Amino acid sequence: MILAADGGTAGIQAGAEVKVRxxxxxxxxxxxxxxxxxxxxxxxxxxxxxxxxxxxxKSTFVRAINRMHDLTPSARVSGSVEIDxxxxxxxxxxxxxxxxxVAMVFQRPNPFPMSIFDNxxxxxRVNGERDRVRIAGLVEDSLRRAVLWDExxxxxxxxxxxxxxxxxxxxxxxxxxxxxPEVILMDEPAxxxxxxATVKIEELIAELRRDYTVVIVxxxxxxxxxxxxxxxxxxxxxxxxxxxxxxxxxxPKDRRTEDYITGRFx
Amino acid sequence: xIADSRLAPRRRLGGTAGILLTGFCSALAAGLLIVILGYVAIQGWGxxxxxxxxxxxxxxxxxxxGVGNGIVxxxxxxxxxxxxAVPIGVLTGxxxxxYGRGLSAELIRFLAEVLSGVPSIAIGLFAYTICVKxxxxxxxxxxxxAFAVLMLPLMIRTSEEAxxxxxxxxxxxxxxxxxxxxxxxxxxxLPAARxxxxxxxxxxxxxxxxxxxxxxxxxFGSQFWELNPANPMAVLALQIFTYAISPYDDxxxxxxxxxxxxxxxxxxLNVGARLALGRHGxxx
Ligand SMILES: Nc1ncnc2c1ncn2[C@@H]1O[C@H](COP(=O)(O)OP(=O)(O)O)[C@@H](O)[C@H]1O
Ligand SMILES: [Mg+2]
Numbered sequence: 078m079i080l081a082a083d084g085g086t087a088g089i090q091a092g093a094e095v096k097v098r099x100x101x102x103x104x105x106x107x108x109x110x111x112x113x114x115x116x117x118x119x120x121x122x123x124x125x126x127x128x129x130x131x132x133x134x135k136s137t138f139v140r141a142i143n144r145m146h147d148l149t150p151s152a153r154v155s156g157s158v159e160i161d162x163x164x165x166x167x168x169x170x171x172x173x174x175x176x177x178x179v180a181m182v183f184q185r186p187n188p189f190p191m192s193i194f195d196n197x198x199x200x201x202r203v204n205g206e207r208d209r210v211r212i213a214g215l216v217e218d219s220l221r222r223a224v225l226w227d228e229x230x231x232x233x234x235x236x237x238x239x240x241x242x243x244x245x246x247x248x249x250x251x252x253x254x255x256x257x258p259e260v261i262l263m264d265e266p267a268x269x270x271x272x273x274a275t276v277k278i279e280e281l282i283a284e285l286r287r288d289y290t291v292v293i294v295x296x297x298x299x300x301x302x303x304x305x306x307x308x309x310x311x312x313x314x315x316x317x318x319x320x321x322x323x324x325x326x327x328x329p330k331d332r333r334t335e336d337y338i339t340g341r342f343x
Numbered sequence: 344x345i346a347d348s349r350l351a352p353r354r355r356l357g358g359t360a361g362i363l364l365t366g367f368c369s370a371l372a373a374g375l376l377i378v379i380l381g382y383v384a385i386q387g388w389g390x391x392x393x394x395x396x397x398x399x400x401x402x403x404x405x406x407x408x409g410v411g412n413g414i415v416x417x418x419x420x421x422x423x424x425x426x427x428a429v430p431i432g433v434l435t436g437x438x439x440x441x442y443g444r445g446l447s448a449e450l451i452r453f454l455a456e457v458l459s460g461v462p463s464i465a466i467g468l469f470a471y472t473i474c475v476k477x478x479x480x481x482x483x484x485x486x487x488x489a490f491a492v493l494m495l496p497l498m499i500r501t502s503e504e505a506x507x508x509x510x511x512x513x514x515x516x517x518x519x520x521x522x523x524x525x526x527x528x529x530x531x532x533l534p535a536a537r538x539x540x541x542x543x544x545x546x547x548x549x550x551x552x553x554x555x556x557x558x559x560x561x562x563f564g565s566q567f568w569e570l571n572p573a574n575p576m577a578v579l580a581l582q583i584f585t586y587a588i589s590p591y592d593d594x595x596x597x598x599x600x601x602x603x604x605x606x607x608x609x610x611x612l613n614v615g616a617r618l619a620l621g622r623h624g625x626x627x
Pocket of ligand 1: 111129
């Protein structure tokens, strides 16, 4: 863990511990310049919300943090993303090992076509855990943390696909928690869910804050207000403003942020 | 204009004629199928009895006798063909669906398409040239090879489609758990695609089960219980051919019986393929 010596970006209190430091990030899809010179400090054990109108590059930005763009042939990334001071794009970083520390939860729940138990145990097994008792313990622990245990404990061998949408998403979160990541990236994790399931996910995120650094993309400002400590506002591929969620929502410095917050566009 | 009634009757007439014409053709097609199936069933039913499916062929004039060795031979030859075609077909489909971009992938797709249009007799000739001639010995294995080549384009196409049908999000989910990409593909994507791949396999088997042309100069046929794939082997489709062109009524009846068995086998495979598909559809 490296302490942030200088807060390069406006709105960072000196001395806050920076977990992820993004500098001059540019992402292109072919000729489409989707992220332009974005810099952001993401603080340890905080929930950082990324907000902004649809198509402004929020997904592109979070996916750059754990190198998910490696899978998209047309995507090109420049700039740096440091986790604890190490650039994930540097040659000596193995993206596969890195992604265990920087996990991701997607917009649409994507449980694997296997049993509920195996969905959570799978990542453990692939990462070398062989002890059945330990695996069972970690699976239960992860499902408890994802507040899903009570709902599935009697049907662990059912397919993950048989769960409701909200349960599937919590299963995907449990799957990620089992690997004990340090950073959890969530791309609109509740947008495909009904209001009750959304509340559960939001409560879960509030819980996660204690042990993890969470980045959540959301198009719902109300949600950003409820779950996040800090907020970054994106527009047309650039970060317009970063600050504590309270400051962004009550005293935005930039006119465009204010327009967005007050619903005057987007 | 919307209410121009002068045009309406003629349009209605056109519509009615269209329904009549397409309906007539559909009825004709369905009727033909039913007549063929019914005719084979009537002709073949009399020949089918326990002896027919369990015994060896008898010489002309000796009553009874069966095609038991041909049934077993068909199963052996098709099974070996599947063992060859499945891994190659699925892995090629996987390559095309997951990694295949650009010229090499297009070329493979094009070749598979061409291959699926090559007449089976040409493929049989090819199998004969490379699997029979060098050894101067007909063999069941050479027939399996020909069948595998016939199944391959089907396996490639259905596997590619099945694997493409698995949402990218599932692959991304595996990747985001710190899995190497091939790990996610092997453990997550392939299992998700399996029901559709099985469906494709059943259809491919149904497709080759009745093939006769490539067998003429590969499996060749046999009068015995032959289980060794290195030797010539009896095959149901070949027996039908031999019996049908013979001058004996007794054998003609047996040919119909064999044809009925083949049709039943293909029917069962097709229903099985539908069932595999149906289960898959319900689950997701
Ligand atoms: N895989 C892709 N290929 C090409 N362009 C993309 C791709 N993903 C996103 N884009 C483009 O990048 C821009 C930002 O998209 P995205 O990051 O998804 O925005 P957001 O998540 O804020 O809605 C959009 O113009 C979008 O069309
Ligand atoms: Mg998005």
